[in-house]
Amino acid sequence: MTLSVQNLRKSYGNHEVLAIPEWSIDDGIYWIQGENGAGKSTLFRTLAGMLPYEGTILLDDRYDLRKQPVEYRLRLNLGEAEPLYPAFLTPADLLAFVAEAKRSPAGQVEELVNALGINFLDQTMGACSSGMIKKTSLALAFLGEPRIIILDEPLITIDQEARGNLFGLIHAYRARGVTFLLSSHQPFEHDDLVITASYALRNKTMMLQNPLAQPNAPEVPS
Numbered sequence: 001m002t003l004s005v006q007n008l009r010k011s012y013g014n015h016e017v018l019a020i021p022e023w024s025i026d027d028g029i030y031w032i033q034g035e036n037g038a039g040k041s042t043l044f045r046t047l048a049g050m051l052p053y054e055g056t057i058l059l060d061d062r063y064d065l066r067k068q069p070v071e072y073r074l075r076l077n078l079g080e081a082e083p084l085y086p087a088f089l090t091p092a093d094l095l096a097f098v099a100e101a102k103r104s105p106a107g108q109v110e111e112l113v114n115a116l117g118i119n120f121l122d123q124t125m126g127a128c129s130s131g132m133i134k135k136t137s138l139a140l141a142f143l144g145e146p147r148i149i150i151l152d153e154p155l156i157t158i159d160q161e162a163r164g165n166l167f168g169l170i171h172a173y174r175a176r177g178v179t180f181l182l183s184s185h186q187p188f189e190h191d192d193l194v195i196t197a198s199y200a201l202r203n204k205t206m207m208l209q210n211p212l213a214q215p216n217a218p219e220v221p222s
């Protein structure tokens, strides 16, 4: 399994947000749908190792987030829904910093900058539009040699051209073996991206929405 979780529980104080007995996915592109407040961002931050949790999170059947935190984090990247960056930094600064942390191969920053049409590299984040900030965060999420890229609400604030560029990049990285988790409040409705399966995060757990694709999760009650 590319990613598997067991008995995953996450609470804020006594407010339990996630209680997932078992969930696992193979390679592919997955769409994760959830209503406001369902816990998508909490799930993604937990999977990215940013929040404490109970249970087990395992990548490629061998990298346990708790036991091999560095190896795990080098292989899983998260692009946040509404990223916040220090106002005085530029996209060039951020790309250089994250590229080093993620051990990005030579030429990758330029490849991503071109693919996403980032032409505001030296403008401070304080002067960037929300679409520019989002494009920067998307580029950061591809850096290194990840096995899994999670993009939380990747389509908000970007225009149609940028969406096409992003889908092209997702296809290219998928061809290199990268698995994607993409989230939205909406059901999946994009003809230009083929997804492996769609899940809904409901009642604190993951429910498969197209059970024919992958029969290892409970079906969403209609």
Ligand SMILES: Nc1ncnc2c1ncn2[C@@H]1O[C@H](COP(=O)(O)OP(=O)(O)OP(=O)(O)O)[C@@H](O)[C@H]1O
Pocket: 012, 017, 034, 035, 036, 037, 038, 039, 040, 041, 042, 043, 185
């Ligand atoms: N830092 C926090 N402290 C306390 N409660 C939190 C915190 N972050 C999130 N929550 C609560 O956890 C629940 C899930 O929030 P989360 O942001 O994960 O949902 P979401 O599915 O991403 O929602 P949205 O789509 O509206 O962004 C909500 O009830 C929220 O109030």
